Amino acid sequence: MTMFDKDLKVGIGDMKFARNEGRVVTYALGSCIGVTFYDPMIRLGALLHVMLPNKGAGGDQNPFKYADAGIRETLRKLTVFGMMKSRTVVKIAGGAKMFEISGKADFGNIGQRNIMVVKQVLREEGLRIAAEDTGGVCARTMFLDVGTGSVMIRAVGKPERYL
């Protein structure tokens, strides 16, 4: 069970990266989105947990809360550590709709908007999404194994699965 000791926890609106071994994990993604970046050549992996689509003009100090600013800041950091975009495998999970209120169709749509913006920003950055588990109504926990690059998803009432 030594592998669990090395789990690196990513909070809400946060990003963590690791190299060579261990796991990076973020728990209970609801409408939030987890984005993993993995460069297999140098075994460098990052997990980003964003909660909102666009940063906007506000003076918010934390870029990782937002899809657009968060992805760009993550890429900037990883590039410094030797990541090459052309080798990088990207996977995304989350964006669920937690609550449905009849008569208020736009309530809880944040998940869909998050998915849209994450995909758009990744496309603008020239990154292809290798696999995704998005939408639906279930919260998900996302693991990235930095040794192998495999991504595991745990969701309510479903068996664990690899992306």
Add this chain to the structure above:
Amino acid sequence: MAIEKYSDMNLQELDIMKEIGSIGTSHAATSLSKMLQKEVRITIPRVSVLNYQTALDQTGDPEEIVAATLVKMDGDVDGLMLFLFNLRFANRILEKFMGKTFEGLEFMDELGASALTEVGNIIICSYINAFSQLAGMNIQLSVPSFTINMLGGILTVPMTECGNDTDQLMYFDADFLIEGEKMNDWLLMLADIASLNRILSKLGVS
């Protein structure tokens, strides 16, 4: 002086919020007690102002499966009301109403889910009725919405609603004691900052 961040509230303002929260919670406990025909007590209600991550860490295991009723508030107060049941509490209620219990919330059938939605809704409505009468505010409530999901994912719902304005969550909560047994439930009232200012000025504090 208008409040710009939840953490700007002074002790007196926090105390007043705690007091009205406590009146709302007692009404909620009364209706729960009537429904269950059992003695229901409440612990002293708390009002908390926490950073998102701290709020998540304090609630417990983010992957715990809980059931939740959510109602959206509009009118003089904008925000959300959230009532969370853990498995034990849900079973206590379902045992009373349906004569059956579930091994896990994820196995809940439609009838059970519907019963819990309504119980959550009644608790929330009695809270808001008491609150709005006391504060003299007009609050409209949406129809209830229900989910069985991971705790962490549910708690991010109010965070994403106000995430562009703040990194903090202000909420009132109290625990129910059913015949002396403490239930880990959550009755959360989450109001945005503009509404908080309206509540405080209506009560004559700021």
